[in-house]
Amino acid sequence: MNQGGAAPVFTARAEVDGDHLRVVVSGEVDMATAETMLRTALREPTRRLTLDLRAVTFFDSAAVHAVLQLAERLPGALTVLPSRQVRRVLDISGLGDQDWLDRA
Template sequence: MDQDGAESNFSATGTVTGDRVVVTVTGEVDMSTADAMFRAATVHNATAATLDLRAVTFFDSAAIHALIQLAERYGARLEVHPSFQVRRVLEISGLSSQPWLRD
């Protein structure tokens, strides 16, 4: 599944294996694309999710909100692999110690 947002450099592509959806996100995640990232991660009644954000170049408060919603939905079954930019935003917002954040 590919969710293209308003930004041409954004994509969120999800693949479901068993009960886990793995979403690879590229480009800018902002108020115009955060919902597409959320939708890509909440397909097919998945009960676990992995977000690969290593190719994300911009991450704003709308993206943080979508990420928190995913954390509430999946709990301990969420894994997030951030880019340097995403990790920095999460550090600034006080979310860098969340158990779902991976190296």
């Protein structure tokens, strides 16, 4: 329940454009929400998936695991657009040089 007009802690929404699925995630991706992010990304069959994490404010090991599952299930078809926090976690995890991670 959203009381006092506070922004939701987590959202994940899917946008389909032909064979391209864009999943826009905001807020905190952690043990409680990573599975929802993963299920949202796998809900629609797709040839290309963009995981837009630019509005993510917290990203833990469960979130990293979910992204790795997507990379494994969609080899060559995944692009991750990270926030500064997400990029930092992926760099610390040794994943900063993955081909699915957008460098921009």
